[in-house]
Amino acid sequence: MFGKLLSVPLLLLIACTYAGAATVQDHSHHSHYAGQEQRRIKSLSQDDIDELSRGGGWGLAKAAELNGMPGPIHLLEMKTEIGLSTQQIEEIEALYESMRQAAIPLGEKLIELETVLNDQFADGTITDDSLARLLEEIGATRSQLRYVHLSAHLKTPLMVTAEQIDEYNRLRGYFSDDPCANIPAGHDPQMWKMHNNCP
Numbered sequence: 001m002f003g004k005l006l007s008v009p010l011l012l013l014i015a016c017t018y019a020g021a022a023t024v025q026d027h028s029h030h031s032h033y034a035g036q037e038q039r040r041i042k043s044l045s046q047d048d049i050d051e052l053s054r055g056g057g058w059g060l061a062k063a064a065e066l067n068g069m070p071g072p073i074h075l076l077e078m079k080t081e082i083g084l085s086t087q088q089i090e091e092i093e094a095l096y097e098s099m100r101q102a103a104i105p106l107g108e109k110l111i112e113l114e115t116v117l118n119d120q121f122a123d124g125t126i127t128d129d130s131l132a133r134l135l136e137e138i139g140a141t142r143s144q145l146r147y148v149h150l151s152a153h154l155k156t157p158l159m160v161t162a163e164q165i166d167e168y169n170r171l172r173g174y175f176s177d178d179p180c181a182n183i184p185a186g187h188d189p190q191m192w193k194m195h196n197n198c199p
Helices: 002-027 046-053 072-077 086-123 128-158 162-172 189-195
Strands: none
Touching: 046 086, 072 086, 072 128, 072 162, 086 128
16 A cells, blocks of 8 residues: 555656656757747848948958957057058048948859748749859859958058057957957947857
C-alpha cells in the first residue's frame, strides 16, 4: 500500500521531467529570425532601409575604416576633436556630398531589387532563371555601392594628417582589442554591435 502511494508522485515527477526535456528540445529549434517574418522586406530591417535610403555606409566600408582610412562623415562629426582646418572641412564636406549623391540611388535600387526578390518568393512566382537574374543584379548593385563608400575612404587620408588619423582612431575606440566592449561616443550601440559582429 505504501509503495503504491509513493508511485503517484514519482510518476508525476517522471512526467514533469520528460515534459521539461521536451520543452527544452522545442526551444532549441527556435530561430533567431523569429519575428523577422513580419518585415515588409524579409532580408532588410527598417534600420537597413533607412540607412540605404540616406546614403549611409551600411557597414560596407569596414575594410577601409578598420585599417586606418576614416570615412568623411565621421571625420566631419569629429572635426573639433581632431582639429580639422576650415580647408579640410570644406574638402571633406565636398567628398561626403559626392559620395552621398552616388550612394542614395544605388541604395534605393538595392531596396527595390530586394523587394522584388522578396515578393517573388512570397507569391510563388520565383523561378530558377529569375532567381539567378535577380541575384546577379543585386550583387552588382551592392558591389557598386560598396565601391562608392570604399573609394571615399580611400581619398580621406590625402585630406588629413597622420596625427589626425591617429586621434580619429583613438576616439573611435579602435585601439581597444575588443570593439564590442568599447562603443565610441555618439554611436548607436545596436548598429555598432551589428557592424562589428558583436554578440
